[in-house]
Amino acid sequence: MAGIKSKKVDFFFNPNSIAVVGASPVPGKLSNVIMESLERSGFAGDIYPVNPNHGEVRGRRCYPSIRSIGVCVDVAVFSVPAPVTLPLLKEAGGSLRGAIIVSGGFSETGDGGKELEEKLRQEALSSGIRVIGPNCMGIYDTVSRVDTLFIPQERVRRPKKGRIAMLSQSGSLALTAMDEFYSLGIGISRVVSYGNRMDVNEADCLDFLADDEQTDVIFLYIESIEDGRRFVESASRASKKKTLMAWKVGKQKAGMEAARSHTGAIAGRYEVYRAAFKKAGIIEVSGYEEFLDACKAVSVFPRARGNRVMIITDGGGVGVSIADECAFAGLDAAPLPREKKEALKTIFPPYFTVSNPLDLTGSATDEWFKEALLRTMEGDFYDIAIVAALWGPPKLTDRLAELLSSVAKSLKKPVIICSTGGEYAKAKKPLFENAGLPVFLTPESAVRAACALAERKDWKYGGR
Amino acid sequence: MAGIKSKKVDFFFNPNSIAVVGASPVPGKLSNVIMESLERSGFAGDIYPVNPNHGEVRGRRCYPSIRSIGVCVDVAVFSVPAPVTLPLLKEAGGSLRGAIIVSGGFSETGDGGKELEEKLRQEALSSGIRVIGPNCMGIYDTVSRVDTLFIPQERVRRPKKGRIAMLSQSGSLALTAMDEFYSLGIGISRVVSYGNRMDVNEADCLDFLADDEQTDVIFLYIESIEDGRRFVESASRASKKKTLMAWKVGKQKAGMEAARSHTGAIAGRYEVYRAAFKKAGIIEVSGYEEFLDACKAVSVFPRARGNRVMIITDGGGVGVSIADECAFAGLDAAPLPREKKEALKTIFPPYFTVSNPLDLTGSATDEWFKEALLRTMEGDFYDIAIVAALWGPPKLTDRLAELLSSVAKSLKKPVIICSTGGEYAKAKKPLFENAGLPVFLTPESAVRAACALAERKDWKYGGR
Numbered sequence: 042m043a044g045i046k047s048k049k050v051d052f053f054f055n056p057n058s059i060a061v062v063g064a065s066p067v068p069g070k071l072s073n074v075i076m077e078s079l080e081r082s083g084f085a086g087d088i089y090p091v092n093p094n095h096g097e098v099r100g101r102r103c104y105p106s107i108r109s110i111g112v113c114v115d116v117a118v119f120s121v122p123a124p125v126t127l128p129l130l131k132e133a134g135g136s137l138r139g140a141i142i143v144s145g146g147f148s149e150t151g152d153g154g155k156e157l158e159e160k161l162r163q164e165a166l167s168s169g170i171r172v173i174g175p176n177c178m179g180i181y182d183t184v185s186r187v188d189t190l191f192i193p194q195e196r197v198r199r200p201k202k203g204r205i206a207m208l209s210q211s212g213s214l215a216l217t218a219m220d221e222f223y224s225l226g227i228g229i230s231r232v233v234s235y236g237n238r239m240d241v242n243e244a245d246c247l248d249f250l251a252d253d254e255q256t257d258v259i260f261l262y263i264e265s266i267e268d269g270r271r272f273v274e275s276a277s278r279a280s281k282k283k284t285l286m287a288w289k290v291g292k293q294k295a296g297m298e299a300a301r302s303h304t305g306a307i308a309g310r311y312e313v314y315r316a317a318f319k320k321a322g323i324i325e326v327s328g329y330e331e332f333l334d335a336c337k338a339v340s341v342f343p344r345a346r347g348n349r350v351m352i353i354t355d356g357g358g359v360g361v362s363i364a365d366e367c368a369f370a371g372l373d374a375a376p377l378p379r380e381k382k383e384a385l386k387t388i389f390p391p392y393f394t395v396s397n398p399l400d401l402t403g404s405a406t407d408e409w410f411k412e413a414l415l416r417t418m419e420g421d422f423y424d425i426a427i428v429a430a431l432w433g434p435p436k437l438t439d440r441l442a443e444l445l446s447s448v449a450k451s452l453k454k455p456v457i458i459c460s461t462g463g464e465y466a467k468a469k470k471p472l473f474e475n476a477g478l479p480v481f482l483t484p485e486s487a488v489r490a491a492c493a494l495a496e497r498k499d500w501k502y503g504g505r
Numbered sequence: 506m507a508g509i510k511s512k513k514v515d516f517f518f519n520p521n522s523i524a525v526v527g528a529s530p531v532p533g534k535l536s537n538v539i540m541e542s543l544e545r546s547g548f549a550g551d552i553y554p555v556n557p558n559h560g561e562v563r564g565r566r567c568y569p570s571i572r573s574i575g576v577c578v579d580v581a582v583f584s585v586p587a588p589v590t591l592p593l594l595k596e597a598g599g600s601l602r603g604a605i606i607v608s609g610g611f612s613e614t615g616d617g618g619k620e621l622e623e624k625l626r627q628e629a630l631s632s633g634i635r636v637i638g639p640n641c642m643g644i645y646d647t648v649s650r651v652d653t654l655f656i657p658q659e660r661v662r663r664p665k666k667g668r669i670a671m672l673s674q675s676g677s678l679a680l681t682a683m684d685e686f687y688s689l690g691i692g693i694s695r696v697v698s699y700g701n702r703m704d705v706n707e708a709d710c711l712d713f714l715a716d717d718e719q720t721d722v723i724f725l726y727i728e729s730i731e732d733g734r735r736f737v738e739s740a741s742r743a744s745k746k747k748t749l750m751a752w753k754v755g756k757q758k759a760g761m762e763a764a765r766s767h768t769g770a771i772a773g774r775y776e777v778y779r780a781a782f783k784k785a786g787i788i789e790v791s792g793y794e795e796f797l798d799a800c801k802a803v804s805v806f807p808r809a810r811g812n813r814v815m816i817i818t819d820g821g822g823v824g825v826s827i828a829d830e831c832a833f834a835g836l837d838a839a840p841l842p843r844e845k846k847e848a849l850k851t852i853f854p855p856y857f858t859v860s861n862p863l864d865l866t867g868s869a870t871d872e873w874f875k876e877a878l879l880r881t882m883e884g885d886f887y888d889i890a891i892v893a894a895l896w897g898p899p900k901l902t903d904r905l906a907e908l909l910s911s912v913a914k915s916l917k918k919p920v921i922i923c924s925t926g927g928e929y930a931k932a933k934k935p936l937f938e939n940a941g942l943p944v945f946l947t948p949e950s951a952v953r954a955a956c957a958l959a960e961r962k963d964w965k966y967g968g969r
Contacts, residue, residue: 197927211821213819216926220927220928221926290822290829291829328947329826330949333947355677356675358678358726358754359681361728364755365755366792368756433660433661463662463687465659483792483793485792485793486794
């Protein structure tokens with residue numbers, strides 16, 4: 042009988058050996074791509090192709106079955122037609138700890154598939170094999186270097202190593218997010234796409250990630266939760282040690298009605314999810330843009346100590362629109378305290394309106410931006426700075442990024458760069474990013490980033 | 506005395522001659538850049554440099570004064586220090602129809618500047634010279650080929666000719682918007698940055714644009730309105746012939762308090778502006794992202810006849826999140842009517858869930874997308890389609906864009922392409938754009954575009 046220990050899913054994130062069941066030597070076949078992904082990600086453990094029809098696959102000896110490998114395999118990725126999965130899993134009993142079943146054709150296809158999945162679940166339970174999937178992408182892990190994705194790296198780029206973990210019911214969302222993360226330079230620790238979730242679910246993964254030293258932030262993409270109580274327990278535990286963020290889709294009536302309800306699931310009304318997130322200490326993001334901006338922000342900056350935002354700009358219109366967005370989002374673009382006003386008036390020309398937003402005008406220089414950031418943010422008046430430097434003022438130079446970056450480091454507070462505009466502004470983006478300051482391209486985007494970092498009672502943006 | 510006719514500002518948009526007052530032969534000087542902008546934009550009328558200190562500027566004979574040119578000049582751009590403006594304007598009386606005063610140093614700098622501006626206003630009134638500015642960028646006009654911007658084209662790209670006009674109090678916003686429009690491929694008819702608005706205001710420009718055959722859409726960026734009644738009258742007249750959109754900034758309390766109130770202005774509460782917009786038939790956008798997405802949408806698509814949206818995708822997660830955004834924005838992602846369901850079931854595999862959103866799954870083909878779009882959108886069930894094709898499905902090819910474009914043309918309804926993801930997806934973007942279908946990069950962005958096109962009672966996105 043399986044003890045507490047064996048119920049854990051840790052081994053999925055640190056396997057010594059991986060078998061690919063249904064391995065094929067034909068390039069482009071899913072199982073062949075999976076082996077390629079494992080090889081290219083630099084997985085250092087053993088890789089065993091399994092297929093009775095082949096003696097060798099991709100230069101490796103191919104085994105007729107998992108049992109015939111002769112060792113207890115940690116993880117087997119199943120890429121075979123749905124009906125064949127059950128007998129192959131049965132056969133592996135005693136020789137396998139965990140299975141990732143990427144194949145579709147189960148409960149997502151209707152009653153017949155549902156029956157098949159239930160049989161598979163019973164078999165897994167009796168043999169003690171833990172199962173991720175079916176109908177999933179499996180794992181992308183920059184720590185263990187496991188990559189079970191059946192989409193080639195040319196098609197979906199893999200993000201670099203970082204400290205955000207992602208749990209996703211949807212495989213396509215997981216892929217899209219990874220692809221965007223690569224483009225945005227956001228790092229990942231581990232990604233799990235668990236699809237139909239017949240065994241391993243978000244709570245199992247949260248239990249592991251809560252103690253994972255490689256992860257600071259856990260992001261959940263949720264369509265439904267099956268075991269609400271367990272989810273809240275696991276999430277509450279994890280959120281004491283990590284930053285948890287969730288995006289719940291299917292909020293609107295039509296979507297909810299379309300979603301199937303599972304026994305024991307927190308089904309139905311979105312409000313129930315919101316309450317559960319709040320109880321479990323999860324920060325909710327309301328959509329795709331908040332998701333990306335929040336991940337970009339938390340991957341670089343520490344959490345802020347409050348929600349007070351200082352806005353520094355050289356374009357009046359942009360400054361005011363950032364202030365508008367802050368107000369809408371429940372952030373506090375608080376007026377400058379008198380002592381700071383007095384101090385700033387000694388630095389800048391007399392015709393300056395010294396306020397929040399602080400508009401350095403078309404006469405702005407690199408030094409003005411630096412001084413404005415330092416003087417307003419030092420002390421305990423503001424928690425987050427948003428700096429929107431338009432490149433119109435002729436005295437601005439490329440040194441600006443380095444100067445702002447060094448002030449940001451000394452302040453130990455988030456400094457969010459907002460850069461609107463076309464080609465010229467976009468060409469300057471790498472200056473900031475190379476200096477460790479991610480760039481947000483619209484006022485809304487900068488404020489979404491600030492929201493993800495701010496400590497506050499109500500999250501207005503999220504879960505609108 | 507000036508008659509009704511001479512009160513019109515039409516001549517600013519079709520001048521035969523332009524003088525640049527304060528012309529300098531020194532490259533980089535504002536007045537030199539302005540002449541360069543006029544030359545490079547291809548202005549076909551006469552350009553007269555004016556400066557008593559030079560005999561020639563940029564290869565043109567330079568005149569000591571406007572009067573000395575010897576003809577009645579249509580427009581003079583003043584790029585001289587604020588205190589010199591008044592005597593120079595006085596001197597030009599009788600030889601000049603309109604002035605664009607780009608110089609700063611007037612009411613925006615405090616009491617002294619305010620006094621100077623009032624004197625200038627009195628002088629303009631008595632001499633009959635209409636004035637745009639001061640403290641503004643002036644005009645960029647793709648019809649008359651007037652470009653008075655003192656920022657070189659390398660720094661801020663000029664958008665192509667199109668049918669959107671833009672009126673902006675903020676010069677920096679006008680520049681940023683033009684730069685973004687260039688990048689996004691959005692065309693412009695005329696842009697006016699009117700700054701301190703001492704004479705010519707948004708109502709004057711609206712009166713001209715209402716009858717402008719080169720303009721279909723008028724976009725207003727508004728910080729404040731000075732003459733509320735006249736604005737509503739002019740806007741109401743214009744909105745009968747054109748699509749009017751406005752973005753009001755300074756919505757939050759802090760911003761409103763900071764804004765100076767002018768006599769006769771609709772000052773104070775944002776709700777008053779909202780009511781005025783509604784009365785005048787103006788569509789409100791709430792921020793920068795809505796502004797850009799709305800302009801991108803209306804620059805290509807006609808207005809839709811209603812707010813019913815059909816969502817077609819090959820990625821379940823993206824489809825559901827678009828449906829969420831539609832619900833939030835007050836668009837109707839209505840369920841498929843039974844007759845359409847029956848028809849679609851004969852085309853697609855039996856395991857398909859035929860619904861709205863319609864998920865074509867990882868087995869999607871170009872033809873499936875085409876058929877799905879055609880069959881769902883024909884007849885009078887949906888007004889707008891949002892098509893979110895993820896590039897994961899291996900059977901999708903580059904032909905997809907052309908196929909969707911030809912269906913869109915036959916339907917005569919907006920077909921909004923939503924393309925999430927990283928490098929691979931972004932590399933496919935030009936396929937759609939070259940086929941006349943603009944691409945929106947997030948579910949939110951696609952829905953903002955749909956909102957700008959939809960005919961509906963309440964604009965929920967705008968003016969949150």
